[in-house]
Amino acid sequence: MKVALKVLNVLITGALILVIGAAAILGFSARRSGDAIPTIAGHKVLAVISGSMEPGIRTGDVIIVKPLKDPANEVKDGDVITFRAREKADMLITHRVIGTVKVDGKPVAFGTKGDNNTVVDREVVSPEQIIGRYEWRIPYFGYVTNFIRTPLGIVLFVILPGVVIIGMEFVKMWKTLSEAEAAKKAEAEAVVDEDHSGSEAQ
DSSP states (O other), X not given: OHXXXXXXXXXXXXXXXXXXXXXXXXXXXXXXXXXXXXXXXXXXXXXXXXXXXXXXXXXXXXXXXXXXXXXXXXXXXXXXXXEEOSSOTTOEEEEEEEEEEEETTEEEEEEEEOTTOSSOOSSOBOGGGEEEEXXXXXXXXXXXXXXHTSHHHHIIIIIHHHHHHHHHHHHHHHHHHHHHHHHHHXXXXXXXXXXXXXXXXX
């Protein structure tokens, strides 16, 4: 039972460290990034907050987006791209390309639509709006990273685990000191018993 509890404790602690570490890295990366989007190994990391691309991409997922050097020529019909909304540059949308607008044979804009939407997007997307192309996702991790940034999330995932870990270390130290003190006391009593036995033998 004790072994199982120790293994469970190690697993929980490891999971918390990974989650907190990932959230911290994403936050730090966002601050250093020129576009305020977390970037790891050259890829953008974004949390999904709507279900417009379900079931392929679900609300709460974290998606990995690869930046493109030449969106006009790299984006193809069927690609899923992340782009800035024309009206609000700080709003990011991830939808599928369903058509390409060309002028003199050159792509100048893209029609898009969410897989879960019944209508196509009202406005076409220019290459300048495109952040990158969707590569893969981490299911539901966006819920965790978003929650950690809230006051309650900071308390539950950062402050409380820190207090628990510190408390456990204090308990370990107290047990170690208590055991050392008990060992010294037992050793001292053993010496007294030996001296007493020696005196009786004489």
